Amino acid sequence: MLGRFTVRPADDGSDRFGVWDSAVNGWRATGIDDEKRAHDLASDLDVQYDAHSPRPPDAIRHVDPAQQVQRAAWSTGELDVWIRDNGEWLGRVRDENGHITWIPGANLQLA
Incomplete structure (x- = not known):
């Protein structure tokens, strides 16, 4: 499941971003100031995890x-x-x- 982690605007009304984990339907990270940093984190998490667990x-x-x-x-x-x-x-x-x-x-x- 490539793309398990996506970047979304924060849900607290701020200008920050978060990384959403679609497999657990919840935030993986929040309060990220820079959208590019949020995308980098989401991509790094996609490297580490597939749809169910850590990648072998x-x-x-x-x-x-x-x-x-x-x-x-x-x-x-x-x-x-x-x-x-x-x-x-x-x-x-x-x-x-x-x-x-x-x-x-x-x-x-x-x-």
Whole structure:
């Protein structure tokens, strides 16, 4: 279940953000000042957990240092981790603005 964790505006009327855990239907984190930081946290949690529990260690491959890659759309980004989700390897790629996209491995190539 990629996307188990989503960023939502805080429900307390503030300008802050939180990370919602769809598997338990509740907040995983609240009071985050920066929306980008909230998205980073949600993505890090998606690396660690699938729909039911922590991902097995053999389902995660960190790329250190992160590598430049090209997507099939021929845009570039930085790959920093692989996860196996529903039998498919997905790479977490950040674009030049820091936005995160999960891309199937078959759609990536080194830049």
